Amino acid sequence: MTVRVRFAPSPTGYLHIGGARTALFNWLFARQHGGTFILRIEDTDKERSTPENVQVILDALRWLGLDWDEGPEVGGPHGPYFQSERTDIYAPHAQKLLAEGKAYRCFATPEELETMREEQKARGEQPHYDGRGLKHTPEEVEKMLAEGKPYVVRFRVPEGSTVIDDQIKGRVEVQNSEVDDFILLRSDGSPTYNFVVCIDDTDMGITHVIRGDDHFTNAMKQALMIEALGFERPVYAHIPLIFGPDKKKLSKRHGAVSVLEYRDKGYLPEAFINFLALLGWSFDDKQTLFDVPELTAKFTLEKVSKSPSIFDLDKLDWFGGEYVRQKPAPELTELAIPVLVEAGLLKAEEAQGRRAWLEKLVAAMQPRFRRLPELPEMVTYFFQGTAELDYEEKAVQKLEEEGAADRLTVYRESLESSSFESTETLEAEARALCEAKDIKFGKLVHPVRAALSGRTQGPGLFDIVYLLGKDECLARIDRALKLIEQGSGFPIQAG
């Protein structure tokens, strides 16, 4: 049997973290089994579904690299893949159920049902649909139909009990009496979720339904519906939900839940995927870093946890840094350039000419950031002219220290005659200088760093020296020397 799975979001909002993980698990399952990953848009709710939301979901999936084999924009033999375009498909099935007595019409208005529920509650009963639509005689039905009275079509839930053999939750049996005769056709004739899902899944040949645990009670309804329709049941796998720190289902209240927000925050998609994969799934007690091919090879539903997990931003940050460090510098540079341009540090047209230099810069910064947008702020001084450079308070202190000016002067001389061959030779020269002049290495390094960068922290000093180049280094040292001489004239960095 060829595996066919689907991710079926409802375009009533952005793709959130839980949805993304569901998509990922489906995708991994499909890829691992050489199966098909289908994207189906469940837009039967005309009120809340929008094309913009569809686009946003598609964008998010693409950012994560979760490509679909059938679905919007790629097509496929089982389309259309928008439920709103499949309405003609559903009606005959409803007619059939009606004719077979497996469904019936109910003429009760929403208001009527509301009071029914109120009364039930008042009597201390559980609110439930009481099957009143079933009590009409055929004549009454004919009459109301002739009058054009609006009605819904409800599914007639049979007696007995239903067993779901869930791949994650195990065997669960529920009495059918627990599920109400649910609506399959609204009074405007449009079909509802629990009805269309069964038909679409069957038409699309879905073999495994992998989705969030909040759908578990729907699995009961769908299993019943599939039975009535004479279809074959897919295998169900309900994955535990993701909670916010308050242990409640993740929602807007928890801050950034949209996948695209994480893209915009500059996390690498591979980091996000790894993070997502480990939310509710694990391989063994050792491995936490998985690239996509590895995930594809190692993912199993069996190892999906049964208990819900809480979204932990700290861990995401760690993954972020991990993948930034892992990424080859040329590739990272490619990603960094637009970010630097965006920050106004670099002109887009300069990027190509300075490519080699940028790569060195990125390589020097690589262990120091976890998200791309963190980079510009850390490297502004590389892009400023000598006169624009400003200084941190602490850097000024380093420059005003006793003897700092003398050491800067000494280093300046040595730099003038340096070949600037590499970071390593630069460092060797500086160490030799200290040796010769009997200067403690740190005593030289700190003021020089302050003079060149205006900061007290950053990449290795000789990376800075090398990256800045001889002329710029000399100019910056000269300026610092002049400012020290003048006294308190340092332009102080804001913040």
Next chain:
RNA sequence: GGCCCCGUCGUCUAGUCAGGUCCAGGACACCGGCCUUUCACGCCGGUAACACGGGUUCAAAUCCCGUCGGGGUCACCA
């Protein structure tokens, strides 16, 4: 509230089905140290959990019962 699911360090989890090798392992975070020109990275070490109560057993995180706690779901939403 009914029904269903879940309950191992603060968090993600391994171990639970096949009880002993688990006075519970890894990772993030946190704390300490090392490395070092700073920061970061890296390395070393530390704090920290089997929800509770009974039972079965020579032996229970693992099996059984109960309690408590948490969550999901009960729409003419999906």
